[in-house]
Amino acid sequence: MDYGWIEIAVAAIFVSVVITLVLSRGAGWLSWRFWRNAMVVSSTVMILVLLWLSFDTAAQTRPGGERLAPWTVINHEVGLKWNPEKRWQEPVVGEETGFFGRVYSPEEAYALIAKGKLVVQSRNCMECHTLLGNGAYYAPDLTRAWLDPWWEERVMPIVGAQSHEEAMRTWLMNPPKYPQGKRRMPNLGLSEEEATALVAFLKWMSTIDTNGFPAYFGEMQ
Amino acid sequence: MTQAVQSHPKLYESQKLARWYFVVAITLFSAQLIFGLIAAYQQIDPNFLFQLAPFMTNRTLHVNAMVVWLLVGMMGGVYWFLPKETGREVVGITLAKIIWWVIVAGVTVVVLVYLFVQIGPAKWTTIWFINEGREYIEAPRWADIAIVLWVAIFLFNVIATVLKARRITGILMVLIFDLVALGALYTAGMHFTVNITMDQFLWWWVIHLWVEATWEVLVGVLMAWALMYLLGTSRRLLETWLFIEVALVFGTGIIGLGHHYFWIGTPEYWLGLGGFFSALEPLPLVAMVVHAVYDAGGHRLGAVNRPAMFWVIAQAFGNFIGAGVWGFMQTLPQINMFSHGTQLAAAHGHLAFFGAYLSTVMVLVYIAAQNLRRPVRIPVSSKLWGWAAGLLILGIIGIGGAFTISGFTQTLIERAAGGSTWAAFIQAYTHPWYANTLWWRFWFGMVMLVGFVLLAVDLLTIGKHAELPKAARQPAVAAAGGGHD
Numbered sequence: 001m002d003y004g005w006i007e008i009a010v011a012a013i014f015v016s017v018v019i020t021l022v023l024s025r026g027a028g029w030l031s032w033r034f035w036r037n038a039m040v041v042s043s044t045v046m047i048l049v050l051l052w053l054s055f056d057t058a059a060q061t062r063p064g065g066e067r068l069a070p071w072t073v074i075n076h077e078v079g080l081k082w083n084p085e086k087r088w089q090e091p092v093v094g095e096e097t098g099f100f101g102r103v104y105s106p107e108e109a110y111a112l113i114a115k116g117k118l119v120v121q122s123r124n125c126m127e128c129h130t131l132l133g134n135g136a137y138y139a140p141d142l143t144r145a146w147l148d149p150w151w152e153e154r155v156m157p158i159v160g161a162q163s164h165e166e167a168m169r170t171w172l173m174n175p176p177k178y179p180q181g182k183r184r185m186p187n188l189g190l191s192e193e194e195a196t197a198l199v200a201f202l203k204w205m206s207t208i209d210t211n212g213f214p215a216y217f218g219e220m221q
Numbered sequence: 222m223t224q225a226v227q228s229h230p231k232l233y234e235s236q237k238l239a240r241w242y243f244v245v246a247i248t249l250f251s252a253q254l255i256f257g258l259i260a261a262y263q264q265i266d267p268n269f270l271f272q273l274a275p276f277m278t279n280r281t282l283h284v285n286a287m288v289v290w291l292l293v294g295m296m297g298g299v300y301w302f303l304p305k306e307t308g309r310e311v312v313g314i315t316l317a318k319i320i321w322w323v324i325v326a327g328v329t330v331v332v333l334v335y336l337f338v339q340i341g342p343a344k345w346t347t348i349w350f351i352n353e354g355r356e357y358i359e360a361p362r363w364a365d366i367a368i369v370l371w372v373a374i375f376l377f378n379v380i381a382t383v384l385k386a387r388r389i390t391g392i393l394m395v396l397i398f399d400l401v402a403l404g405a406l407y408t409a410g411m412h413f414t415v416n417i418t419m420d421q422f423l424w425w426w427v428i429h430l431w432v433e434a435t436w437e438v439l440v441g442v443l444m445a446w447a448l449m450y451l452l453g454t455s456r457r458l459l460e461t462w463l464f465i466e467v468a469l470v471f472g473t474g475i476i477g478l479g480h481h482y483f484w485i486g487t488p489e490y491w492l493g494l495g496g497f498f499s500a501l502e503p504l505p506l507v508a509m510v511v512h513a514v515y516d517a518g519g520h521r522l523g524a525v526n527r528p529a530m531f532w533v534i535a536q537a538f539g540n541f542i543g544a545g546v547w548g549f550m551q552t553l554p555q556i557n558m559f560s561h562g563t564q565l566a567a568a569h570g571h572l573a574f575f576g577a578y579l580s581t582v583m584v585l586v587y588i589a590a591q592n593l594r595r596p597v598r599i600p601v602s603s604k605l606w607g608w609a610a611g612l613l614i615l616g617i618i619g620i621g622g623a624f625t626i627s628g629f630t631q632t633l634i635e636r637a638a639g640g641s642t643w644a645a646f647i648q649a650y651t652h653p654w655y656a657n658t659l660w661w662r663f664w665f666g667m668v669m670l671v672g673f674v675l676l677a678v679d680l681l682t683i684g685k686h687a688e689l690p691k692a693a694r695q696p697a698v699a700a701a702g703g704g705h706d
């Protein structure tokens with residue numbers, strides 16, 4: 001988009017005020033008519049601005065577009081890198097390593113991630129966890145869960161897994177068996193297929209460009 | 222003010238329906254508190270009901286019961302005041318009654334399914350019949366459709382009544398516009414998208430554009446009617462204030478939506494737009510405080526219903542503090558980057574919903590309680606209401622305070638210092654500032670529960686015939702009775 005936020009903000013307010021003033025000629029600023037006009041005009045202008053921005057946002061947030069990785073990103077190594085210009089972390093996509101030992105085609109990857117999203121909703125993850133920072137605060141944020149060093153440091157040894165995705169899948173299929181800290185996650189009865197899909201979804205989500213949230217992920221001790 | 226009673230004002234059918242709205246609202250309020258207490262206790266002892274009724278189940282019931290009872294309470298308020306405003310019975314009242322009982326049955330089924338089925342396999346059937354898995358709007362798809370139908374009939378009642386009465390007022394104009402928007406926005410939440418960025422983008426259209434825009438305006442409408450009833454404030458004055466409020470609420474709140482688009486994958490311009498417009502969102506809330514205090518002062522607090530008048534003032538300040546101050550506290554992107562997704566949001570959520578919406582419903586139920594008794598007592602008051610209100614408010618201050626401290630701890634330890642990993646999360650919730658405040662929440666929740674019991678008793682007894690001093694039992698000219706003669 002060719003406009004910065006300041007231009008949009010100033011224009012929206014300016015247009016609202018000018019139209020209100022023109023429509024209310026002759027009415028004092030404390031009058032019923034003036035504020036009725038102000039109400040109708042500001043609501044209309046802001047709704048139009050929102051609709052316009054929504055189309056722009058939708059265009060920029062297509063998977064495979066400017067801000068979201070394509071579904072096939074699950075086949076790749078992924079991580080975060082400091083962007084010195086923006087001064088925040090950005091997701092980076094590395095070489096193709098496969099996912100659970102194989103490479104998914106775009107259709108297969110989409111189907112798998114779609115299934116993973118259904119797992120997230122059907123198990124009500126959001127009422128304990130936050131995803132992209134939204135949800136409940138009983139359990140850790142999942143935005144960058146795939147990238148959490150905890151899987152390799154703690155979970156892999158105790159579940160006896162050979163790979164990162166294997167560790168996540170095994171753990172997610174029976175969390176109370178391997179409690180981590182005082183708060184435990186219940187067993188949500190995931191099948192192996194569902195757990196695989198869920199891990200794929202989490203991996204894809206960890207590559208969304210979130211303007212640097214959460215800050216300094218995994219860089220602190 | 223001298224005691225007076227109004228002997229036999231008849232109630233409109235829609236006011237009788239409103240009574241059922243209030244009864245169900247208050248019942249669901251009790252459910253909200255119980256599940257909140259269980260959820261709060263599970264944070265203290267994570268083994269409590271683990272697997273049997275996990276945290277997510279209790280929390281789902283806690284927040285869903287809240288959304289439903291507050292909405293039901295406010296809709297009840299519209300059914301209560303609409304015939305007064307239009308001077309006639311509500312059109313389509315039979316239909317309204319039918320859909321109401323369908324909704325009550327539906328809500329019961331949804332609650333039982335949440336409680337006993339809880340979750341399902343990763344299939345469409347789960348989304349349609351068990352749980353949609355998106356905070357606040359978990360209702361399964363079939364229930365979504367029932368809700369849309371319900372709001373549509375409600376809207377029909379309002380519009381048809383206005384047309385039949387051939388009377389449109391500024392308040393009614395705002396109400397109709399607002400209800401259309403409110404209903405339409407709900408449908409933005411009724412879809413499944415794999416792309417979680419777009420999912421949350423539209424999810425916020427329901428959550429934010431409800432509580433920070435359309436609900437806020439609905440409250441403006443209800444408060445205008447309440448002030449007219451309680452104080453006899455002039456329509457011209459109320460309507461002008463209402464327009465100012467709507468201009469500011471929609472003028473800032475619609476693009477203010479952007480404060481939820483900082484970190485979900487949406488473009489960078491939302492950082493500036495969201496920060497700027499949402500920072501202005503407290504403006505209308507200040508206007509509402511000025512308005513309520515100005516009106517009340519102008520009439521020397523000479524209200525016909527003491528508890529309702531108290532809650533009007535509590536609403537004005539509560540809305541400003543809970544939504545305005547606690548919201549502003551975390552709305553600028555440079556702060557939100559670290560406080561986002563911490564219990565600071567829960568502190569704000571509690572204070573804002575209580576201040577803005579629970580208080581509004583309290584105003585409405587007290588006005589209804591006064592006018593449901595025969596004969597109607599004017600002014601009405603009781604010994605209990607002050608205790609009930611005091612304990613409820615004390616409770617929410619305690620809960621809000623506790624969440625503020627734990628949220629602050631999370632912001633510092635988990636987000637700012639810890640880099641938001643799983644390990645950092647554990648560091649935060651085991652930190653003494655966090656762990657200790659868990660108990661405060663629970664015990665202040667208990668205080669609230671006691672307040673609730675007193676409230677329930679008070680609503681059942683306030684203005685009862687027996688309480689009336691003999692001398693006062695004379696037919697009087699109704700100041701501005703809820704019914705018609």
Ligand code: HEM
Pocket residue numbers: 133134135136356432433480499500502503540544545547548549550551552553557560561562563566567569570571573574577578
């Ligand atoms: C009565 C009106 C309001 C209600 C009921 C309300 C309620 C809520 C709730 C429940 C949340 C948490 C959402 C979640 O679960 O993720 C929230 C988030 C938020 N609210 Fe409000 N709110 C209101 C008004 C405002 C206002 C006026 C502002 C700004 C000045 C504001 C700023 C915020 C911010 C910045 C967040 C995001 C917190 C985060 O990043 O985690 N709110 N609000």
Ligand code: HEM
Pocket residue numbers: 135136137138253254255257258260261264280283284287564566567568570571574575579620662663665666667669670
């Ligand atoms: C007995 C009193 C109450 C207790 C013990 C209680 C406890 C809780 C707990 C433990 C949570 C979950 C927080 C988390 O995810 O970590 C919660 C969430 C919530 N409660 Fe309450 N609550 C009570 C009353 C209320 C009332 C009266 C309201 C509103 C009128 C309310 C509104 C909310 C909201 C909006 C959330 C979601 C917050 C968010 O996502 O940011 N609660 N409550």
